[in-house]
Amino acid sequence: MMNYYPKPMSRLIKELAKLPGIGPKTAQRLAFYLFELPRDEVVGLATAMVEAKDSLKFCAICGHLTDESPCRVCQDTTRDHHLLCVVEEPKDVIALEKTREFRGMYHVLHGALSPLEGIGPEELNIKQLLNRLQTEEINEVILACDPDLEGEATALYLARIIKPLQIKVTRLARGLPIGGDLEYIDEVTLGKAIEGRQEL
Amino acid sequence: MGLYHCEGIILRTRVFGEADRIVTLLTKEKGKIEAVARGARRPRNRLVGVTQQFSYLRGLIFTGKNLDQLSQAELIKSFAPLRDDLLKMAYATWWAELLDVFLPLAEVNTEIFLFTLAGLVVLEQTPDPMLVSRAFELRLLRYLGYDPVLDHCVRCQEGAHGSLAGFAPVEGGMLCRICATSAGEKLIPLRPSALAELRALYAADLRAVARRPVDPTLGNELGRLLFAFIQWRAEKPLKSLAFLQSLLVWQEPSGS
Numbered sequence: 001m002m003n004y005y006p007k008p009m010s011r012l013i014k015e016l017a018k019l020p021g022i023g024p025k026t027a028q029r030l031a032f033y034l035f036e037l038p039r040d041e042v043v044g045l046a047t048a049m050v051e052a053k054d055s056l057k058f059c060a061i062c063g064h065l066t067d068e069s070p071c072r073v074c075q076d077t078t079r080d081h082h083l084l085c086v087v088e089e090p091k092d093v094i095a096l097e098k099t100r101e102f103r104g105m106y107h108v109l110h111g112a113l114s115p116l117e118g119i120g121p122e123e124l125n126i127k128q129l130l131n132r133l134q135t136e137e138i139n140e141v142i143l144a145c146d147p148d149l150e151g152e153a154t155a156l157y158l159a160r161i162i163k164p165l166q167i168k169v170t171r172l173a174r175g176l177p178i179g180g181d182l183e184y185i186d187e188v189t190l191g192k193a194i195e196g197r198q199e200l
Numbered sequence: 201m202g203l204y205h206c207e208g209i210i211l212r213t214r215v216f217g218e219a220d221r222i223v224t225l226l227t228k229e230k231g232k233i234e235a236v237a238r239g240a241r242r243p244r245n246r247l248v249g250v251t252q253q254f255s256y257l258r259g260l261i262f263t264g265k266n267l268d269q270l271s272q273a274e275l276i277k278s279f280a281p282l283r284d285d286l287l288k289m290a291y292a293t294w295w296a297e298l299l300d301v302f303l304p305l306a307e308v309n310t311e312i313f314l315f316t317l318a319g320l321v322v323l324e325q326t327p328d329p330m331l332v333s334r335a336f337e338l339r340l341l342r343y344l345g346y347d348p349v350l351d352h353c354v355r356c357q358e359g360a361h362g363s364l365a366g367f368a369p370v371e372g373g374m375l376c377r378i379c380a381t382s383a384g385e386k387l388i389p390l391r392p393s394a395l396a397e398l399r400a401l402y403a404a405d406l407r408a409v410a411r412r413p414v415d416p417t418l419g420n421e422l423g424r425l426l427f428a429f430i431q432w433r434a435e436k437p438l439k440s441l442a443f444l445q446s447l448l449v450w451q452e453p454s455g456s
Contacts, residue, residue: 021218115293116212118439120446149213149253149283149293156286177243186249188278 009035058090061132063108063125065090073097073106080104082139086129086158088112088146096144104142107132112150113157119150121157129158133165143171202263206230207276209316210255211296215241223251223270225259226299226316231307235261235268247273254279254292254320281324290444291329292320295336297440298430302344312343319406326410330419330448335401335409337426342402346433348425349373350399366390369428388428394421420448 009031017027034042059071083104087093093106109124141162145151159169175193176185208225216222221240225233240247250257250273260272282292319336326332341347352358354373365380366387380387397418
């Protein structure tokens with residue numbers, strides 16, 4: 001297929017097709033779209049990609065994605081430094097920040113325990129978490145792991161090693177999604193929702 | 201394109217594409233199968249809760265050209281307590297890996313399916329799963345046709361119990377003192393009481409094993425033998441074993 005295109009175009013399609021969720025057809029459509037864009041917009045996109053790649057790193061304290069270390073959250077003195085929320089990925093920090101409900105600090109594990117994939121505690125940012133718990137004055141750790149098997153394993157494992165430090169350990173509530181239809185909610189989620197019901 | 205109903209236990213799940221999940225199911229009707237659950241990673245998808253590991257479900261499956269598709273699923277038993285206890289989760293994951301590694305795709309084995317189902321029910325209820333797991337491992341090996349030879353020397357068939365020197369994983373059974381010397385195999389020592397326990401576990405009902413008090417020394421001794429034998433049989437490292445052992449505060453039996 002690639003032989004039908006001029007060399008630079010086939011290279012562009014090949015590179016775009018490496019992106020997640022992009023198949024050869026979509027790559028071809030994107031390549032033609034980029035070709036039709038004004039040059040400065042294409043340069044802007046390319047520069048943004050290179051700049052992001054060159055300047056982004058992980059915060060030395062919390063492990064969140066940042067362009068300066070410590071990150072803005074870790075530097076923010078107005079936040080509650082006694083409350084620590086543990087998440088699996090930097091994307092989870094963004095999701096929680098969007099809620100504007102949480103004003104504590106974060107710790108990013110960069111993954112979750114997965115015995116079947118051979119991902120153990122050593123592969124995660126757990127050692128740094130324990131260092132923080134021993135050196136900082138943390139009163140409560142909120143475990144905000146995904147509600148799947150890997151997330152559950154990670155939360156249970158962390159609870160097991162944090163509790164002996166006499167620090168309160170909590171986890172995010174599990175239950176019904178806003179706008180959901182009770183009839184279509186699966187039994188496990190509904191069971192957890194009943195378990196975590198709240199008085200009005 | 202065909203359509204079939206089946207009952208199955210989810211042995212493992214894998215991320216697939218943007219929002220899909222591939223589930224490996226141990227089914228009663230078709231043996232071990234793989235099917236894609238479209239959209240099962242989206243929060244409001246009807247398959248999201250049902251396609252969690254260890255779920256026992258009734259499903260409707262489309263046969264595809266490359267991969268079957270789980271079209272509908274209804275939960276029969278979630279086995280949620282296995283996900284709420286780290287040690288039980290580690291044991292269940294270890295069992296799931298054993299089944300996934302040893303069972304070929306699409307080979308019907310109703311006995312193994314029913315045994316696994318019964319095993320998970322017992323695992324869910326038992327306070328300390330160590331001996332139950334040893335019994336499960338042994339019985340699974342028997343169903344697979346890999347049961348280790350425990351009654352006599354695997355080489356010379358000599359049956360005198362006192363003459364057995366230890367277990368040789370590579371040979372698949374016990375070796376007598378004479379064969380052990382000539383074979384030069386690395387043997388796993390086994391106390392006579394542990395050997396008797398191992399033989400008894402073959403025939404024991406899992407529910408009865410679960411009710412018995414657990415002797416950690418004995419459990420570890422049997423574990424050492426079975427893990428070595430299973431690893432050798434699997435011909436590749438079993439990843440969930442390391443995690444399980446890290447939780448057990450693994451103690452090597454004395455005399456090893």
